[in-house]
Amino acid sequence: MPTTQYRFGYELKSKQVRVYQPHDLGSVQRAITANLQEYLVYEGVQEEDPTSLKKLLVKVLTLGVAAEVYALSKLQASGLPLACSFLFFGVLVAFQVACSVLQCNGNVIFVGTGRPMEDQSRSQKPCFRKLKNKRLCFRLTQESMSCPVVTLEVQLIGPSRLFSPPTVYSRVQKKVQYGQFFGSTGFFFPPPLLKLIDEMLNAVVSKKQK
Structure with missing residues (x-):
């Protein structure tokens, strides 16, 4: 009976294929997230900068107003200028929270x-060749703390929007037992995750084409 032979590529280059704590949920999520991110980038997917220009400008403006409020309070200013600064600062913070x-x-x-x-x-x-110029999003959730199962979802999405999620053109969702991604010593084992990602990408592109 012929033995299965694996052709390793990403696994030999990755710094994320290391020992994790499979019994710690935070460690499990970090392991899956880090290896998924690195594998996608390795296969040519260009990851977006989480800090867009719009978000950066809002954060800089918020910090500037916060500094102004602090300076006015130190100068023991009172009345309309201080009240307006406090109000504007509150609006900016609320705006960021609402967008998120x-x-x-x-x-x-x-x-x-x-x-x-x-x-x-x-x-x-x-x-991955089928994903050319297509924007994708991966989501990871764990519904129960007592069950060793996570839900991985991939979406083909449209451009970002300020006050709502981007349009979802197609999505594929899988519930999997995360124990298959780890060896007995806690060392991350990539092949099951890579196979899962490849299958989900093929499925989500096929849905979009229909």
């Missing part, structure tokens, strides 16, 4: 766009 809540970013672990492989010395997997 309305965009439903709590369980997002990766957002990026498919690109051709830059490294011409190796070929890109077919499921």
